[in-house]
Amino acid sequence: MKNKKKIILIALLIVVVLVVVLLLVFNRLATNTLEVEQTISLVEKQGDLEDNFTSEGYTIDNPNIIVNPYEISPLTALVIFETDEEVSPTITVVGKDEHSTFTHTFDANTVHYLPIYGLYADTSNEVIVSYGDVEKRLEIKTEALPDDFIMPTSVEAQKSMLDNELYFFSPSSSGYTCAYDINGDVRWYLTINALWEINRLSNGHLMVSTERLVNSPYYMSGLYEMDLLGKIYTEISLEGGYHHDYFELPSGNLLVASNDFNNDDGTVEDYIVEVNRNTGDIVKTWDLKDVLNMEDGKSENWTEYDWFHNNSVWYDEATNSITLSGRHQDAVINIDYDTGELNWIIGDPTNWSEEYQKYFFTPVGDDFEWQWSQHAAMITPEGYVFILDNGNNKSKIESEYVPAEDSYTRGVMYKIDTDAMMIEQIWEYGKTRGSEFYSPYISDVDYIEQDHYIVHSGGIVYVDGKNSNEPAGLGGADALVSDTVELLDDEVIFELVLPTNNYRVEKMSLYTDKEDFQMGDAKRIGSLGETEREDTRLGFVISNKDISEFERDFSVTKEIDRLVVSGRFKRGEDVNVLLYQGMKSIVYHIQVSKKPYTALCLDIFTEDETENGIVIDKHINDEGLSGRYSIYLEVDGVIYDTNKYVDM
Numbered sequence: 001m002k003n004k005k006k007i008i009l010i011a012l013l014i015v016v017v018l019v020v021v022l023l024l025v026f027n028r029l030a031t032n033t034l035e036v037e038q039t040i041s042l043v044e045k046q047g048d049l050e051d052n053f054t055s056e057g058y059t060i061d062n063p064n065i066i067v068n069p070y071e072i073s074p075l076t077a078l079v080i081f082e083t084d085e086e087v088s089p090t091i092t093v094v095g096k097d098e099h100s101t102f103t104h105t106f107d108a109n110t111v112h113y114l115p116i117y118g119l120y121a122d123t124s125n126e127v128i129v130s131y132g133d134v135e136k137r138l139e140i141k142t143e144a145l146p147d148d149f150i151m152p153t154s155v156e157a158q159k160s161m162l163d164n165e166l167y168f169f170s171p172s173s174s175g176y177t178c179a180y181d182i183n184g185d186v187r188w189y190l191t192i193n194a195l196w197e198i199n200r201l202s203n204g205h206l207m208v209s210t211e212r213l214v215n216s217p218y219y220m221s222g223l224y225e226m227d228l229l230g231k232i233y234t235e236i237s238l239e240g241g242y243h244h245d246y247f248e249l250p251s252g253n254l255l256v257a258s259n260d261f262n263n264d265d266g267t268v269e270d271y272i273v274e275v276n277r278n279t280g281d282i283v284k285t286w287d288l289k290d291v292l293n294m295e296d297g298k299s300e301n302w303t304e305y306d307w308f309h310n311n312s313v314w315y316d317e318a319t320n321s322i323t324l325s326g327r328h329q330d331a332v333i334n335i336d337y338d339t340g341e342l343n344w345i346i347g348d349p350t351n352w353s354e355e356y357q358k359y360f361f362t363p364v365g366d367d368f369e370w371q372w373s374q375h376a377a378m379i380t381p382e383g384y385v386f387i388l389d390n391g392n393n394k395s396k397i398e399s400e401y402v403p404a405e406d407s408y409t410r411g412v413m414y415k416i417d418t419d420a421m422m423i424e425q426i427w428e429y430g431k432t433r434g435s436e437f438y439s440p441y442i443s444d445v446d447y448i449e450q451d452h453y454i455v456h457s458g459g460i461v462y463v464d465g466k467n468s469n470e471p472a473g474l475g476g477a478d479a480l481v482s483d484t485v486e487l488l489d490d491e492v493i494f495e496l497v498l499p500t501n502n503y504r505v506e507k508m509s510l511y512t513d514k515e516d517f518q519m520g521d522a523k524r525i526g527s528l529g530e531t532e533r534e535d536t537r538l539g540f541v542i543s544n545k546d547i548s549e550f551e552r553d554f555s556v557t558k559e560i561d562r563l564v565v566s567g568r569f570k571r572g573e574d575v576n577v578l579l580y581q582g583m584k585s586i587v588y589h590i591q592v593s594k595k596p597y598t599a600l601c602l603d604i605f606t607e608d609e610t611e612n613g614i615v616i617d618k619h620i621n622d623e624g625l626s627g628r629y630s631i632y633l634e635v636d637g638v639i640y641d642t643n644k645y646v647d648m
Contacts, residue, residue: 005631006121008027009208009616012322012639013489016476024243025031028041029470031629032248032631032641032642032643032644032645033628033643033645034643034644034645035630035644035646036556036557036558036563036644036645036646037272037557037558038557038558038559039174039557039558039559039560040234041559041560042070042072042192042211042224042232043232043235043521043524043560044072044464044521045070045568046070046231046522047521048521049070049071049566050500050520051572052066053066053078053080053113054080055081055082055111055112055113056082058080058081059081059082059083059084059127060081060083060134060136061081061136062081063077063080063081063129063138064078064079064080064081065077065079065080065138065140066078066080066427066580067140067141067142067204068142068230069229069230069231070229070231070264071110071191071230072190072191072240073188073189073191073193073228073229073230074121074142074147074189075117075118075121075186075187075188075189075255075502076115076116076117076118076119076190076228076229076230076579077115077118077119077127077140078113078114078115078116078220078229078517079091079112079113079114079116079127079129079138079304080113080449081112082112083110083112083131083250083413084109084114085110086108087108087110087132087134087285088105088106088107088108088131089105089106089108089112089114089129089130089131090103090104090105090106090129090130090131091103091104091116091127091128091129092104092125092127092128092130093116093118093119093420094125094126094127094128095118095120095164095181096185097159097246098164098181099159099162099163099164099182099183100164100181100182100185100187101118101164101183102118102164102257102510102511102558103361104461104510104511104594104637106211106515107233108499113310113517113519114129114517115227115228115229115515115517116140117187117188117229117497118181118187118188118439118510118604119140119142119187119513120142120185120187121142121143121144121145121186122142122143122145123141123142124139124141125139125140125141125142125202126138126139126141127139128414129326131631133392134285136250139250139428140256141578142361142587143357145186145189146176146191146370147174148174149176149178149189150174150175150176150498150499150500150510151186151498152184152497153182153275153347153495153497153498153499154490154495154496154497155182155183155184155495155496156494156495157182157183157325157493157494157495158491158493158494159182160513161488161491162182162486162493163493163495164181164182164509165507165508165509165510166179166181166187166188166435166506166507166508166509166510167179167180167484167496167506168198168334168503168505168506168507168508169183169202169207169482169484169498169502169504170194170195170196170197170198170502170503170505171195171500171503172421172442172458172459172472172500172501172502172503173472173473173480173500173501174196174466174497175498175500175502176190176191177189177190177194177195177198177208177211177509178190179194179510180496182494183185183549188228188510190208190230190487193200193207193211193429193505194208194209194210194211194213195218195220196209196242196243196244196245196425196490196503196504197241197244197245197246198504198506198582199246199503199506199508200506200508200512201225201248202248202252202591203228203514203516204227204305204513204514204515204516204637205225205227205233205511206225206226206227206228206240206247207223207224207225207226207246207254208223208224208226208236208557209222209223209224209242209482210222210223210224210235210612211564211616212243212559213239213526213619214238214240214345214619215241215259215261218243218615219240219241219242219243219259219268220241220242221237221238221241221528222235222236222237222238222241222242222430222526223236223238223242223256224311226235226526227304227516227517228510229412231310231517231518232522233522234277234522234523234524234525235282235442235523235524235525236254236277236526236527237277237279237524237526237527237561238256238258238273238275238282238526238528239259239527239528239529239570240259240260240271241258241259241261242257242258242274243257243258243259243269243355244257244269244310244311244312245257245310245312245313246313247312247313247314247315247577249274249315249318249582252277252283252396253274253276253277253283254275254277255272255273255313255315255442256272256273256274256275256313256324256462256500257269257270257271257272257311257312258271258272258273259535260285260287262532264286265289265294266393267289267294267305267306267308268302268306269306269308269309269310269311270287270288270289270307270310271285271286271287271288272285272286272288272310272313272322273285273286273322273555274466275526277497278525279525280525280526283505284433286322286335286340286625288308288310288324288567290328290431290537291333291341291342292308292326292329292342292356293353293355293356294307294308295307295409295569296329296351296352296353296356297326297329297330297347297350297351297352298328298329298330298396298402299327299328299329299330299372299373299392299396299587300392300393300398300469301327301328301373301392302328302329303328304551305330305331308327308328308329309326309327309328309330309551310324310325310326310327311325311376312324312325312375312376312377312378313326314377314378314440315337317424318379318383319334319343319379320336320337320338321335321336321337321343322334322335322336322337323377323378323379323385324377325374325376325377325387326374327373327374327375327390327441330345330347330348330370330371330372330373330374330388330396331345331347332345332346332347332371332377332385332469333345333346342359343359343418344359344361344414344416344418344421345359345361345551346360346361346362346370346371346385346414346423347360347370347371348370348395348396350395350397351396353385356557358421359414359415359421359423361422362422362423363422363423363424363425364423364424364426365424366434367422368423368424368425368462369389369394369412369425369428370389371387371389371390371391371412372389372390372392372393372394372395373389373390373391373440373441374388374389374390375388375391375443375444376443376444376445376446376504377510377543378445380446380447381447381450382412382450382608383415383617384413384414384415384416384418384426385413385414385415385416385451386411386412386413386445386447387412387413387414388410388411388443388444388445388455389409389410389430389455390407390409390412390439390441390459390638391408391409391410391413391429391489392405392407392440392469393407393439393452393469394407399527404435404438404440404466404467404468404469405435405466405467405471406434406435407435407436407440407467408430408431408433408436408438409437409439409443410428410429410430410432410437410455410456411427411428411429411430411433411445411453411455411477412425412427412428413425413426413427413428415558427592428456429453429455429487429490430455431645434452434591435467435475436460436462436465436483437460437483438457439457439458439460439461439469440457440458440459440461440468440469440470440471441459441471442458442471442501442502442503442504443456443457443458443459443503443504444456444504444505446505448486448506448507450489451489451490452488452489453485453486453487454484454485454505454507455484455485455487456482456483456484456485456502456504456505457482457485458482458483458484458501458502458503458504459472459480459482459485459501459504460481460483460501461477461479461480461481461501462477462478462479462480462481463476463477463478464478465478465479468500472501472601475558479499480499480500480501481497481498481500482497482498482499482500482501482502483495483497484496484497484505485494486507487640497605499571504565509602524561525547527623528561528562528619528621529619529620529623530621530623531562531588531619532588533587533588534576534587534588534589535587536583536584536585536586536587537578537584538583538585539583539585540583541578541580541585541630541632542639543632543639543640544639544640545638545639545640545641545642546640546641547633547640547641547642549640550567550633550640551564551624552567552568552569552612552613553567553568553615554566554567554633554640554642555567556631556642556644556646558646561622562619562620562621562622563619563620563622563631563648564617564618564620565577565590565592565614565617565618565620565631565633566615566616566617566618567616567633568612568613568615568616569590569592569607569613569614569616570591570592570612570613571592571610571613571637572592572608573592573613573635573636574586574634574635574636574637575587575589575590575592575634575635576590576632576633577590577618577620577632577633578624578631578632578633578634578639579629579630579631579633579646580629580630580631580632581627581628581629585632586625586629587634588618589618590616590618591612592614592616622648625648626648627647627648628645628647628648629646629648630644631644631645631646
């Protein structure tokens with residue numbers, strides 16, 4: 001009996017010890033000691049900056065002048081002062097000549113917040129503020145351009161035929177989102193990495209991409225609506241991200257080139273969404289896999305992941321239709337806005353199934369040519385189809401491919417008859433320029449008015465001194481060129497050449513008649529969605545090692561709406577992030593690949609990458625998570641304790 005009691009006591013003691021140990025482990029796991037570093041978003045930061053934007057005590061004789069007020073637009077300033085009576089100030093930003101001088105008159109008020117755009121870098125700029133009998137000359141000093149800023153190698157301008165609008169460039173390789181005047185001087189730029197389309201909305205604001213990725217290599221988290229000061233009015237987040245292009249509908253909603261990352265085929269760049277500008281809600285979607293056969297019309301660049309590669313979005317109110325550009329099928333397509341049904345296809349019908357032949361046009365005219373790997377498809381006010389024809393290969397048949405050194409890029413305009421299904425080429429520019437004007441990727445056309453166009457060959461690439469078909473970054477380029485031409489009545493009135501590649505160019509004024517600077521919090525609308533979970537595990541997490549033993553550039557940061565986990569991982573490793581809370585671990589898988597969602601990145605590792613791994617960022621969105629989580633890294637079954645926690 002005594003032995004039995006002794007055994008029971010020993011067993012109870014063991015249980016108590018185990019419970020204490022487990023409670024200690026649980027407590028340590030549930031309360032990791034270091035909080036993840038929180039980054040400050042642009043939207044959050046601008047609220048703090050505006051605390052200094054005061055008008056109290058400032059007059060025209062002693063104005064409050066804030067250069068680069070939002071710290072992302074260095075060639076701008078905000079001039080703030082008060083007047084006893086309502087006045088309408090006029091500002092003049094003095095340039096080198098009349099074509100580089102900018103003037104704007106603001107609405108009457110007693111409290112004045114005057115945005116100043118178009119300052120020169122590293123200069124004491126002269127800015128004149130006048131109203132009534134008052135004229136005040138201000139000097140506004142700016143900092144020098146960054147050392148890596150890219151300047152034109154050539155600028156030619158027929159100034160008598162030009163105005164003082166600027167040319168806004170969005171980068172594709174190196175460079176900044178920026179604007180040059182007709183003298184080739186930089187008069188505006190952003191320090192954030194804003195990609196793709198840059199255009200003006202009907203309210204006068206700009207729309208640019210956010211600086212944050214949702215997936216490699218270039219799918220951005222969404223869009224910023226901002227002014228030239230860098231003041232953000234709205235941030236729109238999109239679960240499928242944003243790439244290439246958007247279009248403002250008559251309703252104010254946005255058509256956006258996006259992705260459905262959760263589709264069964266794992267494809268990208270074949271999904272269009274309509275976004276409510278007020279709420280960020282997705283009100284309509286178009287999946288191009290419901291419109292076209294993925295296997296049809298393949299170009300040289302076609303892959304199973306990126307079969308269509310939509311690079312432009314255009315809505316035509318006259319026909320209530322959407323025009324899209326599928327680079328990897330050499331096809332411009334038009335679909336009905338309401339039904340999503342296919343209306344027509346422009347392109348060579350070779351290698352397309354019989355069921356699609358009725359959607360192609362029959363060419364008329366002796367000088368007709370199809371477009372290849374095209375960009376920037378739009379419908380002009382006359383109803384013509386205006387396209388940037390990159391000109392890759394110029395055939396669907398490999399044996400007939402035209403080499404890069406014999407290719408050319410052109411802006412081309414087609415007149416279509418959708419009843420007779422006939423197509424006529426009515427205008428082109430670029431063919432006679434030959435290979436010097438050949439861009440195998442990106443590039444743009446813009447319609448300013450009838451007979452007044454811009455043709456932008458933005459992706460000229462040279463390898464070993466010869467034209468290349470490979471985009472920058474894939475083919476070992478030793479020289480890049482971007483050549484932008486403005487034409488009026490078929491005469492070149494402006495040309496700017498840069499030693500880099502640029503995606504698009506828009507010609508716009510600095511000031512608009514809707515100039516209306518406002519302070520206050522930006523709206524954050526839309527959603528990045530809930531991050532897909534690999535698994536959910538019940539029970540304690542027992543770590544094998546401390547994160548210091550990982551020794552491969554591991555980091556964790558918290559953004560306003562997501563956790564960012566970054567590390568260097570090797571091909572073939574099974575990598576997971578574990579978020580632990582209350583005896584439950586949520587498991588998120590990290591795919592160690594150079595092409596998780598894109599065909600532009602080949603999944604080929606260099607010798608160094610094979611040995612040392614590649615840096616991969618994993619984004620875990622706030623949506624679907626709540627409370628405090630301890631963070632662990634799992635690599636091939638080995639669990640590393642980061643000693644960090646995050647509040648979601």
